[in-house]
Amino acid sequence: xxxxFSISSCDAQKRVPKKTQQTTQQPTTPIESDIQRQIREEKxxxxxxxIRNERAMLQIKQEQAEAALRxxxxxxxxxxxxxxxxxxxxxxxxxxxxxxxxxxxxxKERQELALKDANRVAIAELMTRFVGVIxxxxxxxxxxxxxxxxxxxxxxxxxxxxxxxxxxxxxEYFKPACREFVQDKKGTYGxxxxxxxxxxxxxxxxxxxxxxxxxxxxxxxFRKRLQAExxxxxxxxxxxxxxxxxxxKALQSQAxx
Numbered sequence: 001x002x003x004x005f006s007i008s009s010c011d012a013q014k015r016v017p018k019k020t021q022q023t024t025q026q027p028t029t030p031i032e033s034d035i036q037r038q039i040r041e042e043k044x045x046x047x048x049x050x051i052r053n054e055r056a057m058l059q060i061k062q063e064q065a066e067a068a069l070r071x072x073x074x075x076x077x078x079x080x081x082x083x084x085x086x087x088x089x090x091x092x093x094x095x096x097x098x099x100x101x102x103x104x105x106x107x108k109e110r111q112e113l114a115l116k117d118a119n120r121v122a123i124a125e126l127m128t129r130f131v132g133v134i135x136x137x138x139x140x141x142x143x144x145x146x147x148x149x150x151x152x153x154x155x156x157x158x159x160x161x162x163x164x165x166x167x168x169x170x171x172e173y174f175k176p177a178c179r180e181f182v183q184d185k186k187g188t189y190g191x192x193x194x195x196x197x198x199x200x201x202x203x204x205x206x207x208x209x210x211x212x213x214x215x216x217x218x219x220x221x222f223r224k225r226l227q228a229e230x231x232x233x234x235x236x237x238x239x240x241x242x243x244x245x246x247x248x249k250a251l252q253s254q255a256x257x
Contacts (some may be wrong), residue, residue: 039153042153048156102193103194134166138251166205170197180193199234
């Protein structure tokens with residue numbers, strides 16, 4: 001009996017399959033190089049800056065529209081305003097190699113706050129125009145067969161650099177040409193301004209920044225493309241503002257009769 005049990009036990013051991021040892025491979029995470037990390041971080045920062053700029057521009061436009069509505073409410077029923085202060089100066093200052101803008105603000109507790117807000121609105125208008133010039137200039141530059149093609153990351157870096165430099169240059173070099181304050185019956189202040197900036201000075205600052213950052217672009221060709229965009233935009237603005245100026249003069253003539 002002992003022999004039979006030993007054989008049966010041995011036979012059972014033969015019938016039990018051995019468990020195969022399975023090795024689980026852990027997924028490997030690709031190692032990010034310093035250059036890849038820098039490119040990723042710069043792309044993320046540019047996207048964040050773009051969102052912030054878009055939100056700021058939208059807020060400024062909303063505030064400008066609200067200011068215009070408040071200004072209309074100041075005037076009594078039946079009256080009509082023929083001339084917004086500093087309009088004539090803003091129209092006349094639009095020239096070659098010079099960009100002009102008009103700003104307004106109302107409902108401020110102090111004159112300095114009204115002036116600061118009006119300047120901010122005017123500067124935002126100049127920035128909006130320059131951003132369009134920069135975007136179109138980069139697009140024209142990349143399409144030029146005589147220049148080195150830029151990757152999307154390089155284009156984004158170039159655009160972000162130019163926009164930041166442009167904003168600083170406008171804030172540094174803009175000059176006031178007209179400044180008028182008003183006070184409503186509630187005692188709050190409003191301000192109207194006309195400002196202008198030399199486009200050559202802005203382009204000079206972009207050239208300096210590209211040199212310091214060692215951006216791999218043909219600086220002379222890139223400036224040529226930006227200047228061409230500025231010239232095209234300036235012609236359109238001058239034509240439109242000249243028509244506005246003629247209408248303004250006609251209104252002034254009628255008011256003086």
